[in-house]
Amino acid sequence: MNGAAHDQTMATPTGQIKQFALESGASVVGIADPCAWDEHVPEGHRPYDILPDARSVVVVGSRGPTAGAWRSPQHRLMEVNGYDFRNDAAIHKVANLIESRFDHQAIQAPGLPTGGHLPPMSMMLAAVLAGLGTRSLAANIILNPKYGLLYYSACITTLELQHDHMLEQDVCPHPMCVKTYQRFGKTPCLAACPADEGGCLDGSIDEQGRIDYSLFDRERCVTRSMNFGINSFQVAMAEIVAESDPETQQNMVNSDFFSRSCSAITHYKESVAQCFECMRVCPIGRAERKLK
Ligand code: SF4
Numbered sequence: 001m002n003g004a005a006h007d008q009t010m011a012t013p014t015g016q017i018k019q020f021a022l023e024s025g026a027s028v029v030g031i032a033d034p035c036a037w038d039e040h041v042p043e044g045h046r047p048y049d050i051l052p053d054a055r056s057v058v059v060v061g062s063r064g065p066t067a068g069a070w071r072s073p074q075h076r077l078m079e080v081n082g083y084d085f086r087n088d089a090a091i092h093k094v095a096n097l098i099e100s101r102f103d104h105q106a107i108q109a110p111g112l113p114t115g116g117h118l119p120p121m122s123m124m125l126a127a128v129l130a131g132l133g134t135r136s137l138a139a140n141i142i143l144n145p146k147y148g149l150l151y152y153s154a155c156i157t158t159l160e161l162q163h164d165h166m167l168e169q170d171v172c173p174h175p176m177c178v179k180t181y182q183r184f185g186k187t188p189c190l191a192a193c194p195a196d197e198g199g200c201l202d203g204s205i206d207e208q209g210r211i212d213y214s215l216f217d218r219e220r221c222v223t224r225s226m227n228f229g230i231n232s233f234q235v236a237m238a239e240i241v242a243e244s245d246p247e248t249q250q251n252m253v254n255s256d257f258f259s260r261s262c263s264a265i266t267h268y269k270e271s272v273a274q275c276f277e278c279m280r281v282c283p284i285g286r287a288e289r290k291l292k
């Protein structure tokens, strides 16, 4: 944004909120119409079920790993520095701004479960409806056309803002992936984690170069990409408590597995994602990571 266009945009609440979100750590920001959820989710999961009279949903996307982290030959470093909650911090500031400057209610959209295992709102769907990305063949990750993998948070508000449209063009598959698929029957992500060889992904691309079919074995992916976290702590704790031999029990408490499980729940960071291999080979966003 610059010049007259910038001034005009900044004169509106929509422009001010978007600019503020970018200054607060978001790489991208979009605004969705709460009614856009109607055709995708059941009652109870729509923005206005969470905040009555919701008029807008502000969605931010932030980058996780830095270009250097993607480049490191030590892939497992991504387990501990792949994600920094920047999107959550940015959306919290946006919610505060809406309430303090614009005198309207705002609430962070619940992207984590309040009961059971499913969150009340999908941040993936929020990102799509706000025009920030589209679903990919790689674990259904929502890819942004400029940055590829992003982490999303959203804020529901009673403030009427200008809504963005969904992207008209699919981000995935990249033209290079279409060519690779036509030649070898696999895209880079499908080749990185093939379901027929013990991996999690399968899919096909039609003659128009669009996703025709996709399979994501989420349970299998979780066992590979989220080894440490609440679940591993619960499993380890049950085994430790049941162990009758004091020496074995002591070794279990001091083990690498239990230590990392404790670390994951106390910092709540290692549990976010420990495998980026399908994204590592994805060409979307690669240009943004090309630094000296
Ligand atoms: S995150 Fe890892 S395990 Fe999961 S689909 Fe991607 S490559 Fe496979």
Ligand code: SF4
Pocket: 136, 137, 138, 171, 172, 173, 174, 177, 187, 188, 189, 190, 281, 282, 283, 284
């Ligand atoms: S590598 Fe990326 S762009 Fe290509 S098919 Fe997989 S997710 Fe889509």
